[in-house]
Amino acid sequence: MAISTFDLFTIGIGPSSSHTVGPMRAARTFATKLQERSLLGKVDRLSVHLYGSLGATGRGHGSDKAIVLGLEGATPESVDVDGISQRMDNLRESARLHILDSHEVSFNLREDLVFEKRESLPGHPNGMRFNAHDKNGNEVFSRVYYSVGGGFVVNEDKTDDPVIVESAVDLPYAFESGEELLKLCDKHQLSISDLMLQNELAWRNEEDIRSQLLHIWHAMQACVNKGCKSTGLMPGLKVKRRAAALYEQLSSHPEAALRDPLTIMDWVNLYALAVNEENAVGGRVVTAPTNGAAGIIPAVLHY
Numbered sequence: 001m002a003i004s005t006f007d008l009f010t011i012g013i014g015p016s017s018s019h020t021v022g023p024m025r026a027a028r029t030f031a032t033k034l035q036e037r038s039l040l041g042k043v044d045r046l047s048v049h050l051y052g053s054l055g056a057t058g059r060g061h062g063s064d065k066a067i068v069l070g071l072e073g074a075t076p077e078s079v080d081v082d083g084i085s086q087r088m089d090n091l092r093e094s095a096r097l098h099i100l101d102s103h104e105v106s107f108n109l110r111e112d113l114v115f116e117k118r119e120s121l122p123g124h125p126n127g128m129r130f131n132a133h134d135k136n137g138n139e140v141f142s143r144v145y146y147s148v149g150g151g152f153v154v155n156e157d158k159t160d161d162p163v164i165v166e167s168a169v170d171l172p173y174a175f176e177s178g179e180e181l182l183k184l185c186d187k188h189q190l191s192i193s194d195l196m197l198q199n200e201l202a203w204r205n206e207e208d209i210r211s212q213l214l215h216i217w218h219a220m221q222a223c224v225n226k227g228c229k230s231t232g233l234m235p236g237l238k239v240k241r242r243a244a245a246l247y248e249q250l251s252s253h254p255e256a257a258l259r260d261p262l263t264i265m266d267w268v269n270l271y272a273l274a275v276n277e278e279n280a281v282g283g284r285v286v287t288a289p290t291n292g293a294a295g296i297i298p299a300v301l302h303y
Contacts, residue, residue, distance in 0.1 A: 002169050004203050005196070006212055008289040009297070011219045012076030012151055014279035017291040018126050019054060019061030022147025024079075027070025029153065030130040030143050031099050037141065040103040044135040046071065047112045051127035052120040054147065060236070062282050064113050067128075071107075073100040076151065081284050123156060124148055150289050171199045220275075220286050220298035227274025227283075234281050243274040264303070272299035 012021040027048070034040050048067050050058050058064065065088055069079055072087075088109075091097060097107035106112075121127030124146035132140040144156035173188070173195050175181045185195055200209050228247040233240055250256075250266055257263040272295035279285045279294050288297040 002171050002174070002199075002202070005200055005209075006216075008150070009216050010077065010151060010287050011216065012285065012287045012291070013066075013079060013081055014062075014282045014285050014291055014294075016061040017151040017287045017289075018147050018149050019058055019063050020066045020282070021076045021151035021287060021291065022126065022149075022153050023050075023054065023058070023063045023128060024066035024070035024074065024076050025151065026128055026145035026147060026153045026155075027067045027130070028073060028075060029070075029145070029155070031071050031073065033143065034132060034141055035100060039132065039141050040099060042134050042140050043099065043103065043105050043132045045106040045112070045133045045137075046097065046099070047114070047131045047133070049114045049116050049129045049131075051116045051129070052125040054126045054128060055116040055119065058115055064109065065282070067113060068097065068107075068109075071100075072098055076287075081282060084282065121146070151287050151291075169202045171202050173199055216286055217301065219284065220288075220301065223278050223283065223285050224271050224274045224298055224302065227276075227278045228270070230277070234277065237280060239280075241277050243270060243277050246270050246273065268299045268303050271302045272296060275299070 010021075013024075014020065034043060049055075050063060050067075054063055065084055068088065068091060069084065091107065092109055095106060095108045096104050098104050121129070121144060123144070126147040128145045128147070129142065130145070131142045134140050145153055146156075147153055173184050173190075175184055181192065181195070184190070185192055188195070190198070197206070197209070204212075227241075227243045229244060231241055231244045246266075247270055250263075250270060257267070275285060275295035275298050279291050285291060285294045286298070288294050
């Protein structure tokens with residue numbers, strides 16, 4: 001299966017690729033399908049049911065926020081993370097939601113977004129059922145989606161442009177394991193990065209590849225910087241942030257890294273911790289390749 005680097009490393013929001021990023025993409029896809037089928041004008045009310053793991057732990061992982069934002073047209077890559085709380089407060093007060101930021105419908109957060117804590121759907125533990133109804137209560141359109149990990153989403157019968165599909169692209173250096181990758185590098189006298197670049201060129205030109213990689217790197221840097229500056233309790237968790245204090249401590253004795261090479265590992269740990277705390281509060285992170293591991297790649301790259 002050929003998968004691009006940009007399928008694995010995507011800019012999104014915390015705290016979970018499966019419970020936050022995936023549901024937001026599923027909700028937006030559902031809203032887009034309503035628009036494509038010229039059904040928006042008929043919709044008066046929406047209902048969403050979350051099943052399995054999403055039903056049991058979705059509220060703590062921000063799945064409700066992700067669903068609402070996705071229905072309104074937001075994407076994990078571009079949503080204004082600082083404005084999410086205000087948008088949710090507005091919805092609770094008005095019970096009105098704007099599909100794709102255009103068509104207003106009734107949506108009561110308590111009644112129309114249901115966490116089915118004891119039920120699961122057959123396709124995957126992270127299941128979602130979306131239903132659109134007209135003013136008479138008749139069903140206009142419905143879809144079942146599964147958040148299958150890493151922010152990837154498929155619908156029940158795999159017809160709604162899943163986020164990740166098997167690519168028909170023939171890679172110049174195809175491999176299915178790390179062992180095969182190393183053998184190809186040895187055979188063709190290529191470094192891993194050079195080989196992967198050649199594979200990536202099957203999708204896009206080198207200028208676009210480097211530009212998009214820098215965009216991802218800048219997002220990682222911004223996440224680390226924000227995590228190193230933010231203080232106080234993490235909302236919803238009631239746990240005090242630690243990265244900012246550690247950053248101040250390490251910054252106050254920069255010469256220590258010259259005396260003890262192991263001190264550099266304190267900085268590496270700081271970078272990962274800063275990202276993890278941003279992820280935990282629903283900040284913008286790079287899913288790499290999941291949100292649970294989002295701090296590792298930025299920490300290594302900073303090192």
